[in-house]
Amino acid sequence: NETYAFVKQLDPAWTIPLHQANVNVNSTCNANWTTWTMNFFREGGGCANTGVIGDVMAHEFGHGIQHSLLGSQGGEGLGEGNGDITGTLMTLDSVIGRGFYLNQCASGIRDCENALRYPGDVVGQEIHNAGRVICGFNWDTWQALQLTMGPAAARTYVAQLWHYSRKIIRPTNQPAQVLAYFVTDDDDG
Secondary structure (H helix, E strand, O other): OHHHHHHHHHOOOOOOOOOEEEEEEOOOOOEEEEOOEEEEEOOEOOEOOHHHOHHHHHHHHHHHHHHHHHOOOOOOOHHHHHHHHHHHHHHOOOEEOOOOEOOOOOOOOEEOOOOOOOOOOOOOOOHHHHHHHHHHHHHHHHHHHHHHHOHHHHHHHHHHHHHHHHHHHOOOOHHHHHHHHHHHHOOOO
């Protein structure tokens, strides 16, 4: 609900179908999204219940946001990267899934503050790993904007770039999404 309200505040005209959330799914160490359904797995196998980790929940809803804007997840790990961006915008933390591993509350499963680069860390990589590049781009953009705008205004602005670059330009790979941020930001030709 918080993630939905956040995006709706950015774009009151945006719509998305109601999602079903299945909790305590009889498996462990994962969560997933299928069209308009989120599945959160029970605790076990050394992993926490993913239905109680806020940014994991936001990440899965982020797949729905991506699908609502593009009609798909896109290529090159875009769905995973934009899911992670959704999580970072909700927690204001670069680390996705803190507490995912039991008794390791400080660590997570991915970090958007990274030095990964396109194409080497994207092309041919597993989609969750590839997605860390676009999430890193968004995180770096957000950090840079904070220097001139302050944290709250920078969060809103980077979220607007993230959302409208996908809504208007509909990028299906990572270079296209980066370019879309610049095109969306352009106000002087």
